[in-house]
Amino acid sequence: MRDTFPILKTERLVLRKIEESDAHSIMEYLSDEEVVQYYGLEPFETIQDALSEIAWYQKIWNEKTGVRWGITRRGENQVIGSCGFLNIAAQHFRAEIGYELHRHYWGQGIATEAIEAILRFGFEQLKFQRIQALIEPPNIPSQKLLEKQGFTQEGLLRNYEYTSGNFDDLYMYSLLKKEFIYMKK
Template structure:
């Protein structure tokens, strides 16, 4: 499996309440709406969007990744409103080791309603079924209890704390590491 096999044309996926699709330039207002929220960016590696130019810069980077057939996120579209309410997808894919790392961000208006768990479960299924991954991992700051709950509800297992793993927003931060391996996924989806 090659990265280009998946990311040359990132497919549209669907959950009960969302559509996962490539971002488009016309999504910039929606992205700015949640990207400029200090509560949303509080636990992310990226700074709060201060201006629409910040959002355009982010969006252009994602669109370039699509053009280069590189690993890039899906936009999360709320079926009810048609708005982009966040992003999710693989941030890195190690093809040799058959593993990938998940990342996500969601508008505060949709927190604590199960949207992200729904999305992550769909992406995990895609990773194991289509990308033939053996391991999927994700991490969050220890203080990000909501993100930790999402990973647990999506079937991921807490593995431990990676001390001072990243330098973000001016300081070194620990990360809580979660993972799911293909055997866990198959056992969860095909109980005996």
């Protein structure tokens, strides 16, 4: 992975590094129960929760195990969500994708646009061969979002994660580089 944090631009968005100054924006959407319902975290209650999340983003970047972009609209600097890769396994050319978006921006194609940008970056710049996602079965909107990008549901991982006091089942989704290139032609 690179040393300089990559900035990605799309028609409507700029995906950039998240800074401590973004803590209030992050607090706003990650304190929303609907936004974090399938995030594996309790809703944030304090600005320190947001600062801890930002510190984690920096940690995975420094350790080269992940990269998390803040989603902003062009011409605006407010972070309205985030997306990126985690659990990068460079030796296997593989990573997991994750994302969330402020509820006020749902249904506008913003998540689709951001995810397409990071998929392109992952396959073309980071040379991934496989990008995978873990989605809770009740999270139908996220499943549809990934399926629209060409992801395939591979199966159910039973009691795969323990979060918020529960054992969660997760669907494993994946997209291979050759599938992404084929879909974008």
